Amino acid sequence: MSRQALYDGWTLRAARAAEVPAEIAGRAVPATVPGCVHTDLLDAGLIPDPYLDDNELALTWIGRTDWTYQTTFRPPSGDHDRVDLVCAGLDTVATITVNGVEVGRTENMHRGYRFDVRSLLRDGDNDLVVAFDSAYRYAEAQQERLGDRPNAYPEPFHFIRKMACNFGWDWGPTLVTAGIWQDIGLHAWSTARLATVRPLVTMDGGDGRVEVHVEVERAADVPLTIRAAVAGVHADVVVPAGHRTAVLTLTVREPALWWPRGYGDQARHPIEVTVHAPDGDTLDTWSHRIGFRSVHLDTTPDEHGTPFALSVNDVPVFVRGVNWIPDDVFPNRVTRDRLAERFDQAVGANVTLLRVWGGGRYESADFYDLADERGLLVQQDFLFACAAYPEEEPFGSEVAAEAAEQVTRLSPYPSLVLWAGNNENIWGWHDWDWQQPLDGRTWGRGYYLDVLPRIVGDLDPTRPYWPGSPWSGTEAIHPNDPAHGTTHIWDVWNTDDYTKYREYVPRFVAEFGYQAPPAYATLRRALSDEPLAHNSPGMAHHQKAADGDAKLQRGLDAHLPAPADFDDWHYLTQLNQARAIQIGVEHFRSHRGVCAGTIVWQLNDCWPVTSWSAVDGDGRRKPLWYALRHAYADRLLTVQPRDGGLALVAVNETAEAWAVPAAVTRFTVTGEPRAKTSVDLDVPAYSSVVLPLPADLVRPDDDRRELLVAEAGDTAERALWFFAEDRDVDWPAAAWDATVEPVDGGQRVRVTARTVLRDLTLFPDRLDPSASVDKALVTLLPGESVLFTVRASGPLDTAALTARPVLRCVNDIR
Known part of the structure; x- marks a missing residue:
C-alpha cells in the first residue's frame, strides 16, 4: 500500500454564475487543498x-456559483492491482474527472469517497478536475422536487447533506462554502486492503475486551491473514477466499483505564491491525490508540421521572458540559493548535463534556485525539x-452511508x-x-427512531444512542419535559428572566444560554463603527439573534443600573450573561441526585459576534x-432558595469527602457584620448536602444594604x-487603592477595596489586544x-490599567 497526497498545484476558477465580479470571472486562482473557495479568494x-x-x-454570490478545482499529478510508481482516488471530504455537490473521464459524483459533505482510476492513468502528467455545483442550486432543486419542509431559518440547509450553519444561524454568518475540504490523494495497492477497522472496547470485571471488526476490500480472491495487537496481546485469523470480514477478540488483563478528567488518568494503548498475503507479506496496516473504559446511561424511571445519568467505569459522572459549534466557518483554518487552545479553555473552566452540536460537522481526528488526551x-x-428533514432518496441512502462511516x-x-x-427536530415537530x-410528508422521524439507532446498534453497541436533544425517552411523553431525559431551556433567553432557571428541577439540561457581546478588542478588530454603540451598523450586523438587543436590554432592566455609555453597556451585558449562567448552573448542581448534568450553550464562536459563547470568535475569554x-x-459552595428560606x-x-468548617455572615454593604452562623460541612464523595440557614440570619434589616457571605475552610x-x-442596592461610590508591579511575562495588579466592590473585573484587552487576565467578577x-x-x-500603562473603563465594578456606575 502506498499513499500519495494530492495537495499541490491546484487552481480554482468560477465556472458558472451571473454575478461573478469581473476581476474574478475567468481567472485561475491558486487554491489551497484542503481548503475552500472563500479562503482561496481571500488569500x-x-x-x-x-x-x-x-x-x-x-x-452571497459565492454560494450561488459553480466552481472548478484543477491540478495535474504523476501516478504512483510500481505495478499495482488498484490505484484509488480517495476523497476524504468534498463540499459538497461535485463531479470528479481524471483525464477528461468522469469517475464519480458526490452529494454529501459528511462522508468520504473512493474511485478506482488505475485504468485512466497515463505516464507523465494526469489531469484531475473536481467541479462543484452551487450548493444553493442543488438544495433548492431538491426542495422543489420533494416539497418544502419547515425549518428555523429561511434557507434550504435541510435539503443538502452539508454543514447546516454554513447557511447562517442565530450566531453565524451566511457563507455557503465549496471546496476540497479534507484530504485527497491516491492509494495504490494490490491483493487486498483494510477497508474498515472497528475496535469495540468493553470491560469484563477488571479485564479489557477488544472486539476488532475488520472488513477487507479485495483485488484477488486468495486467503488473507488478519493480525491485531494491543497491550501485549496478539490475535490472528484467516479470512478465506471469497470472504471479506473477520472479528478478532483480544482480552487484556487488568489494563490501566481511561477516565474522564478529574476521575483518574487518561491511559491509552496503541492498537495495530495488519492484513497479510498468503506469502506473509504485509499488504496494509491500520493503527490507533484506544482506551479501556465502560460507559452506561441510566434511564430507569424513578420517583422523579426518567433520569439521564451517565456513568464511566461504573462511577456516576455529573456532567459539567458545554456545547461546541464549528470553531470557524472555514474548517481548514481550525488547526490542531487552535483546537488545543479551545480544549485548554474548556478544561480551565472545569468542563468535563463537549457536546458536538448537530448543525455543524462530525468533528476531526485531532478534535477526538485531544479529547482523549485531556479526558x-x-x-x-x-x-x-x-428543521424537518426529508427521508426520500437520495437522502435516505446518503444518511445511512454517512452514519455508518462516522x-x-x-x-x-x-x-x-x-x-x-x-438537535431539536423532534421538539420542533411537536x-x-x-x-x-408538513401535511404527512417525511420530517426525519425515521432517521432518529429507526435508521440511526439501528446503525449504532449494529456497528457500535458499546455506546448509548439517544434519539434527540431534547428527548424524553419515549414518544408518549413530550420531548422537552424536564422530568424526563434531556431538556432545553430557552424561555429564559427568549421571554423570561434568568431567575426562572430556579423554577426548573430537570433531570439533565442539554442546552441553556444567555447572550453577551464579544471582548472589546474583538469588536475593534472586526468593526469600523465610529462611534461604537450597541446599535451601530457593525454591532447590529453582528447580532444575529431575533430581537437580540431587546432581550439583552430586558435583562439589564431587570437587574442592573442603567448604562450611561457604550463602555457601561458592554461591561454590564457581559456581566449579566455571566450572572445568568452562574445562577442556572449553581441551581441545577444544587439539585444533584435529581439533575445529572448541564450543558451550557455555548463554549465557542466561529466569528466575531454577539452570542451565547464563553470564548469569543477571536478566542478571548468573556466574563462568562x-x-x-x-x-x-x-x-462548589452556593446559597440557594429552599422552602421559603435560604x-x-x-x-x-x-x-474524597469534603469536611471543613463553614461560616455564613450577613454583612452590610459597608462591611459591618449583622449576624453569623457556623456549620461543619461533611460532604461525601460525588454528592451534595443542603443546610437550611436560620431565619434570623437570612432576614435583613434593610434588603437594599445587606448581603450574605458564605465561606468554607x-x-x-x-x-x-x-x-x-444591583439596580436597587444602595451602593456606596466605588473606591479602591491599586498598585501595579511587573512579573515575568506581564504585570500584577493589586486592588484593595475601600468600599464594597461588586464584580470587579479587569479588561486589559482594551489596552493591548494580546492581553489577558487570570480572574474576573471578584x-x-x-x-x-x-x-x-x-x-x-x-x-501596559499602569494608570490606564487601574482606571475606568479597564477596571470596572457594578457600583462605579452611578
Whole structure:
C-alpha cells in the first residue's frame, strides 16, 4: 500500500454564475487543498474579509456559483492491482474527472469517497478536475422536487447533506462554502486492503475486551491473514477466499483505564491491525490508540421521572458540559493548535463534556485525539438541526452511508460516550407548528427512531444512542419535559428572566444560554463603527439573534443600573450573561441526585459576534468563562432558595469527602457584620448536602444594604447572596487603592477595596489586544484585596490599567 497526497498545484476558477465580479470571472486562482473557495479568494486578495463589518452581505454570490478545482499529478510508481482516488471530504455537490473521464459524483459533505482510476492513468502528467455545483442550486432543486419542509431559518440547509450553519444561524454568518475540504490523494495497492477497522472496547470485571471488526476490500480472491495487537496481546485469523470480514477478540488483563478528567488518568494503548498475503507479506496496516473504559446511561424511571445519568467505569459522572459549534466557518483554518487552545479553555473552566452540536460537522481526528488526551467526554450529534428533514432518496441512502462511516471512524476514541440523533427536530415537530405544513410528508422521524439507532446498534453497541436533544425517552411523553431525559431551556433567553432557571428541577439540561457581546478588542478588530454603540451598523450586523438587543436590554432592566455609555453597556451585558449562567448552573448542581448534568450553550464562536459563547470568535475569554470556572468547580459552595428560606448547598465532585468548617455572615454593604452562623460541612464523595440557614440570619434589616457571605475552610471558597437587585442596592461610590508591579511575562495588579466592590473585573484587552487576565467578577468587602495577573506582549500603562473603563465594578456606575 502506498499513499500519495494530492495537495499541490491546484487552481480554482468560477465556472458558472451571473454575478461573478469581473476581476474574478475567468481567472485561475491558486487554491489551497484542503481548503475552500472563500479562503482561496481571500488569500488572493480578491474578496474582503467576510468576518469584518457587513462584508458577508457582499459575498452571497459565492454560494450561488459553480466552481472548478484543477491540478495535474504523476501516478504512483510500481505495478499495482488498484490505484484509488480517495476523497476524504468534498463540499459538497461535485463531479470528479481524471483525464477528461468522469469517475464519480458526490452529494454529501459528511462522508468520504473512493474511485478506482488505475485504468485512466497515463505516464507523465494526469489531469484531475473536481467541479462543484452551487450548493444553493442543488438544495433548492431538491426542495422543489420533494416539497418544502419547515425549518428555523429561511434557507434550504435541510435539503443538502452539508454543514447546516454554513447557511447562517442565530450566531453565524451566511457563507455557503465549496471546496476540497479534507484530504485527497491516491492509494495504490494490490491483493487486498483494510477497508474498515472497528475496535469495540468493553470491560469484563477488571479485564479489557477488544472486539476488532475488520472488513477487507479485495483485488484477488486468495486467503488473507488478519493480525491485531494491543497491550501485549496478539490475535490472528484467516479470512478465506471469497470472504471479506473477520472479528478478532483480544482480552487484556487488568489494563490501566481511561477516565474522564478529574476521575483518574487518561491511559491509552496503541492498537495495530495488519492484513497479510498468503506469502506473509504485509499488504496494509491500520493503527490507533484506544482506551479501556465502560460507559452506561441510566434511564430507569424513578420517583422523579426518567433520569439521564451517565456513568464511566461504573462511577456516576455529573456532567459539567458545554456545547461546541464549528470553531470557524472555514474548517481548514481550525488547526490542531487552535483546537488545543479551545480544549485548554474548556478544561480551565472545569468542563468535563463537549457536546458536538448537530448543525455543524462530525468533528476531526485531532478534535477526538485531544479529547482523549485531556479526558474530555464527547457527545456527538448526528447532523440534523432545527428543521424537518426529508427521508426520500437520495437522502435516505446518503444518511445511512454517512452514519455508518462516522460511527466506524469514531469507534476507537474513548472520549466519545454518546451519540444523539438530532438537535431539536423532534421538539420542533411537536411545538413549532410543523405538522400542518408538513401535511404527512417525511420530517426525519425515521432517521432518529429507526435508521440511526439501528446503525449504532449494529456497528457500535458499546455506546448509548439517544434519539434527540431534547428527548424524553419515549414518544408518549413530550420531548422537552424536564422530568424526563434531556431538556432545553430557552424561555429564559427568549421571554423570561434568568431567575426562572430556579423554577426548573430537570433531570439533565442539554442546552441553556444567555447572550453577551464579544471582548472589546474583538469588536475593534472586526468593526469600523465610529462611534461604537450597541446599535451601530457593525454591532447590529453582528447580532444575529431575533430581537437580540431587546432581550439583552430586558435583562439589564431587570437587574442592573442603567448604562450611561457604550463602555457601561458592554461591561454590564457581559456581566449579566455571566450572572445568568452562574445562577442556572449553581441551581441545577444544587439539585444533584435529581439533575445529572448541564450543558451550557455555548463554549465557542466561529466569528466575531454577539452570542451565547464563553470564548469569543477571536478566542478571548468573556466574563462568562470565569463564572463558569466557578460554577463548575469540583467543590462548589452556593446559597440557594429552599422552602421559603435560604440554604447553604455544598457540592462535591471529587473522590474524597469534603469536611471543613463553614461560616455564613450577613454583612452590610459597608462591611459591618449583622449576624453569623457556623456549620461543619461533611460532604461525601460525588454528592451534595443542603443546610437550611436560620431565619434570623437570612432576614435583613434593610434588603437594599445587606448581603450574605458564605465561606468554607481556608480554601477561599466563597458564595454570595444579595437581597436586592444591583439596580436597587444602595451602593456606596466605588473606591479602591491599586498598585501595579511587573512579573515575568506581564504585570500584577493589586486592588484593595475601600468600599464594597461588586464584580470587579479587569479588561486589559482594551489596552493591548494580546492581553489577558487570570480572574474576573471578584466581589470585595471593605479592606479586602485581590491580585490580578495580566499577561501581554509588552508592559501596559499602569494608570490606564487601574482606571475606568479597564477596571470596572457594578457600583462605579452611578
